[in-house]
Amino acid sequence: MIPALANPDRFMAFSRWAAPLLGALAVLLLAAGLVLDFTAPPDDRQGYAVHIMFIHVPAAWMSLFVYACLGGASFFSLVFRHALARAAARAAAPLGAGVTAAALITGSLWGKPTWGAWWVWGDPRLTSVLVLFLLYTAYMALDAAIEDEARAAPATAILALVGLINLPIVHYSVVWWRSLHQGPSVLRAGGPSLPPVYLTPLLIMGLAYLTGFGALWLVRIRGEVWRRRAAVMAMRAAA
Amino acid sequence: MSGFSLILRREFALAFAGGGGPLVAIGFFLAMTSLLPLALGGSPERLAGVAPGFAWLVLALAALISLERMFERDYEDGSLDLIALGPAPLEMAAFAKALAQWATTTAPLALVAPFVVAALGGKTALWPIITAAGLTGGLAFAFLGGIGAALSLGSRRGGILIAVIVLPLFTPPVIFGAGAIEAFGAGLDWKTPLLFLAAYALAAAALSPFAMAAAARNALS
Numbered sequence: 333m334i335p336a337l338a339n340p341d342r343f344m345a346f347s348r349w350a351a352p353l354l355g356a357l358a359v360l361l362l363a364a365g366l367v368l369d370f371t372a373p374p375d376d377r378q379g380y381a382v383h384i385m386f387i388h389v390p391a392a393w394m395s396l397f398v399y400a401c402l403g404g405a406s407f408f409s410l411v412f413r414h415a416l417a418r419a420a421a422r423a424a425a426p427l428g429a430g431v432t433a434a435a436l437i438t439g440s441l442w443g444k445p446t447w448g449a450w451w452v453w454g455d456p457r458l459t460s461v462l463v464l465f466l467l468y469t470a471y472m473a474l475d476a477a478i479e480d481e482a483r484a485a486p487a488t489a490i491l492a493l494v495g496l497i498n499l500p501i502v503h504y505s506v507v508w509w510r511s512l513h514q515g516p517s518v519l520r521a522g523g524p525s526l527p528p529v530y531l532t533p534l535l536i537m538g539l540a541y542l543t544g545f546g547a548l549w550l551v552r553i554r555g556e557v558w559r560r561r562a563a564v565m566a567m568r569a570a571a
Numbered sequence: 572m573s574g575f576s577l578i579l580r581r582e583f584a585l586a587f588a589g590g591g592g593p594l595v596a597i598g599f600f601l602a603m604t605s606l607l608p609l610a611l612g613g614s615p616e617r618l619a620g621v622a623p624g625f626a627w628l629v630l631a632l633a634a635l636i637s638l639e640r641m642f643e644r645d646y647e648d649g650s651l652d653l654i655a656l657g658p659a660p661l662e663m664a665a666f667a668k669a670l671a672q673w674a675t676t677t678a679p680l681a682l683v684a685p686f687v688v689a690a691l692g693g694k695t696a697l698w699p700i701i702t703a704a705g706l707t708g709g710l711a712f713a714f715l716g717g718i719g720a721a722l723s724l725g726s727r728r729g730g731i732l733i734a735v736i737v738l739p740l741f742t743p744p745v746i747f748g749a750g751a752i753e754a755f756g757a758g759l760d761w762k763t764p765l766l767f768l769a770a771y772a773l774a775a776a777a778l779s780p781f782a783m784a785a786a787a788r789n790a791l792s
């Protein structure tokens with residue numbers, strides 16, 4: 333699929349219908365997930381605060397998934413000097429920063445009623461997600477600071493790949509601290525520990541986030557391609 | 572004389588000729604130390620409690636301030652072009668530059684840090700671990716900082732951009748170093764975090780010259 337889409341014309345033809353399709357799917361899944369979320373009974377211990385989970389957990393999943401997309405696209409951009417891969421990396425960064433910020437903010441809102449604090453300093457999960465957010469910010473800052481596109485592409489790709497190596501190290505280095513944060517409850521040995529009444533809406537919301545990201549990513553890559561075409565046309569008109 | 576030692580000698584000469592060598596970074600360290608009691612209040616117990624962690628954090632920050640000169644000066648006056656054209660690989664030059672950065676900036680800070688901790692009333696028994704963590708962690712700071720310095724070449728945003736790029740990469744060494752200092756003070760196992768810090772620093776020294784050289788080539792192209 334990726335080699336076929338490496339051709340910009342083929343990519344534009346594909347994304348022209350794929351982006352709206354994914355977007356519509358995301359809206360449907362989001363609606364279904366929210367209905368199931370609001371009809372789910374309150375948790376024994378957390379009460380209604382458990383509803384934050386359906387917004388928070390998929391955002392946290394996506395924060396890592398989008399960075400993997402950013403890293404993968406940066407690899408193709410750096411090694412094969414592919415313009416579309418660079419557009420994909422550039423388009424993914426603000427989306428990743430957005431879901432990571434959403435995970436941090438909803439996590440903070442969830443932490444206050446359940447842990448009694450907005451933020452716990454030194455906690456492994458919280459610290460590594462905050463560093464992930466800072467890596468997205470660094471990527472965007474470097475991208476914005478280098479005006480020459482031919483130089484910005486490799487420089488940002490190097491930074492994204494260095495961050496990709498660094499991220500697991502951040503995660504495991506802070507694991508030594510004791511964590512308040514819940515361990516894995518869905519992807520774990522012995523099957524999910526959540527009851528189906530919570531697991532089903534959570535997985536639907538996860539798919540909604542995934543399709544929503546896919547739609548927005550494609551739209552943003554299309555925007556990058558249009559921007560580049562407009563720049564070329566402006567150069568031609570001036571010459 | 573080999574290319575490596577030539578570049579190393581040049582870096583040392585430049586650091587001591589124009590910039591006063593490690594004195595600027597040490598001055599920054601001491602200025603931050605004099606501000607700390609003004610911000611936190613002069614209560615001796617409070618200062619003694621935060622002294623080791625503060626010294627470790629300011630060491631990381633002081634390692635940042637001289638990064639801007641690491642590649643930018645050579646980039647502007649064309650020396651970097653000459654080094655890239657020369658027979659020695661650019662990766663080796665980047666390694667030499669980062670090593671010189673460590674020897675002239677972060678390593679002297681590691682030697683000053685125990686005095687700062689003692690001046691703030693921290694436990695003097697901590698000095699071996701602070702120096703050891705500072706010397707090893709400083710290696711990581713210099714090499715990772717070099718990546719940020721090389722990436723921001725020609726961006727006209729300089730210092731603050733380097734800080735934004737480099738500080739997320741400083742997180743693991745800061746965590747390992749603080750863990751080692753804390754464990755040493757509490758009489759717990761301090762060797763494991765120190766070894767992790769050494770592993771991170773050596774991996775950074777082995778890998779980051781490639782990233783620095785790639786970024787510098789990109790800026791020169």
